[in-house]
Amino acid sequence: MAVQAQRFREFRMPDVGEGLTEAEILKWYVGVGDAVTDGQVICEVETAKAAVELPIPFDGVVSEIRFDEGTTVDVGTPIIVVDAGGADGADGADGAGDAGGAVTDGGEAASAAAEAPVEAAPEPAVERKAVLVGYGVAPSSTTRRPRKQQAGAQQLNGQAAPAPAPASAPAPSPAAAPSAAGPVPGAQRPLAKPPVRKLAKELGVDLAMVEPTGAHGEVTREDIRAAAAPPARLPLPETADTGEAAAAFGIASSGARETRVPIKGVRKATAQAMVASAFTAPHVTEFVTFDITKTMKLVQELKADPAFAGLKVSPLLLVAKALLVAIRRNPEINSAWDEANQEIVRKSYVNLGIAAATPRGLVVPNIKDAHDKTLPELASALGELVSTAREGKTSPAAMQGGTVTITNVGVFGVDTGTPILNPGESAILAFGAVKLQPWVHKGKVKARHVTTLALSFDHRLVDGELGSKVLGDIAAVLEQPKRLITWS
Structure with a gap:
């Protein structure tokens, strides 16, 4: 058993975030029979914060994959078993494992078989079959004695499993096994790309x-x-009442269909956070509509500036910079409410969160120390943050420690909204769509670029005056972008 313990090593689901309790296996990159090396990525998992790839910390050959893709696994649970013993001593280790696996709690025959000396037998030849990349070799008629975990699965109601057949005895054909109505626990994983x-x-x-x-x-x-594909509907008898006939055939008379999607991963965490935020912090939202034409012109000029070569320049970039200027002028907005210690935490740094919609749900990564960045540096950080989020590669660390957030609802053609605070933050800014509208400019009605900003804040620590000052300063900077210089 000592040899067995050293040879087969389990890799357990790690806590890839801070205090996470579970993760969903999205994709396996290896299969049974594949060789793995220390540091090799073996699978991708999704936690409540992000999708991350897991490297394995040792070398060997994959002998067992415990969970299929799409399964949610608790942190600390073994997900894969690796044969780390190599070729030397492999048969001896198997023999030790087989002898131990035959012992059960309730059978003298099994105990006797375990106590008897076991001679290592040469491995039977394995017939090679076509392999699907990453999923190992398909099972053949050649069998070997069950290991401990397989033998244990044969116990039922405390009764001992029958002793294993001698190595020379032919194994029963798989075709002779009784058929089952559903999948058998521990059965071979279906082959599929x-x-x-x-x-x-x-x-x-x-x-x-x-x-x-x-x-x-x-x-x-x-x-x-x-x-x-849905099953074909059976014709209803003409003489029967439609509702009764539908019930008789097991068909819903309304013909409605439903799709149920499990709530887990990022979407589950987002839902829990939004509910906690909405019912913990008293939200207040204020709005301002203004002329953003000069900012739109500045965006076009910056696109041609050599300092921004290779960088994406968008209105969101200047909205982010305007928010940072407003925070510098009103630093109290950059705070958090500490309920446990009954304190307001003033923060002298700004980790600027950007809400990003991804196929897995809403994530809010943040730009660390955004207040210290120049405009080109901010553009670079913003572009990298958005592209990483869209690829689903945002790390848990990138979503921790945010102080204030921007949500750009304008990209969906939405004028404005009432955003909910990201937990632990005191303010969130919604940037609406920029549209050409009739606007009074220099005493005349002209077509101007107009937008609406909405600022939600925690009314426990941000009163109406402070919230209004911050929102007014953001609008003032975007109306007259030269204030980026005069107010900085």
């Missing part, structure tokens, strides 16, 4: 319940689509 698994997840199809038609026994896209 990653795009097919993704399609199955999107359509809500259980791969274990799909009949494979691929050339090598793998599940194909057509198999998934066929399994996801």
Whole structure:
């Protein structure tokens, strides 16, 4: 057993954030039989904060994958087992594992088999079959004695499992095993390529319940689509009442269909945070509509400036800079409410959060020490933050420690909104769509670029005067961008 413990090593689900309790396995990059090395990325997981890739900390060959893609696993639970013993002594380790695995709590026959001396037998030849990349070799008729965890699965109601057959005895054919109505726990993982698994997840199809038609026994896209297709409706008898006939055939008379999506990962964390924020901090939202034409002209000029070569210059960049100027003029807005210690925490730094919509839900990474950055540096940090978020690669660290947030609802054509505070922050600014509208300019009605800003703040520490000053300063900077210089 000592040899067995040293040879097979378990890799447990780590806490990739701060205090997270679970993570969902999004994708496996390795399969049973694959060799792995220290530092190699083996899978991608999604936590309540972000999607991250996990490297394994040792070398070996994958002997077992404990959970399928799409499974949520508690932190600290083993997710993969690696044979770290190499080729030397492999048979001896297997023999030790088999002898120990035959012992059960309730059987004398199994105990006797375990106590008897066991001679290491040469490994039977394994018939090679076609391999799908990342999913190992398909099972063949050649078998070997069960290991401990497999033998343990044969126990039922405290009764001992039958002793394993001698190595020379032929194993029963898989075809002789009784058929089951559903997937068998611990059964071979269905063969399917990653795009097919993704399609199955999107359509809500259980791969274990799909009949494979691929050339090598793998599940194909057509198999998934066929399994996801709704069953054909049976014709209703003409003489029967429609409602009664529908009930008799098990068909909903309204014909409505539903799709249920599990609430987990980023979306679950966002929902919990928004509920906690909305019912903890008393929100107040103020609005201002103004002429942003000069800022739009400045955006075009900066795009041609060599200092911004290779950088994305957008109205959001100047809105972010205007907010930083307003915070410098009104530093009390950059605070947090500490309920536990009954204190208001004033912050002399600004970690500027940018709300980003991703396929997995809303994330709010932040630009660290945004107050110290020049305009080109801010443009570079903003572009990197947005592109990383859209790729789903935002790290948990990038979403921690924010002090104030901007949400750009204008990109969706929305004029304004009443944003909810990011937990731990005292203010959030919503930037609405910029539109050409009739506007009084120098005593005449002209077509001007107009937008609306909305500032939500925590009324426990930000009163109406402070909130109004901050919102007014942001609008003033964007109306007259030269204030970026005179107020800085």
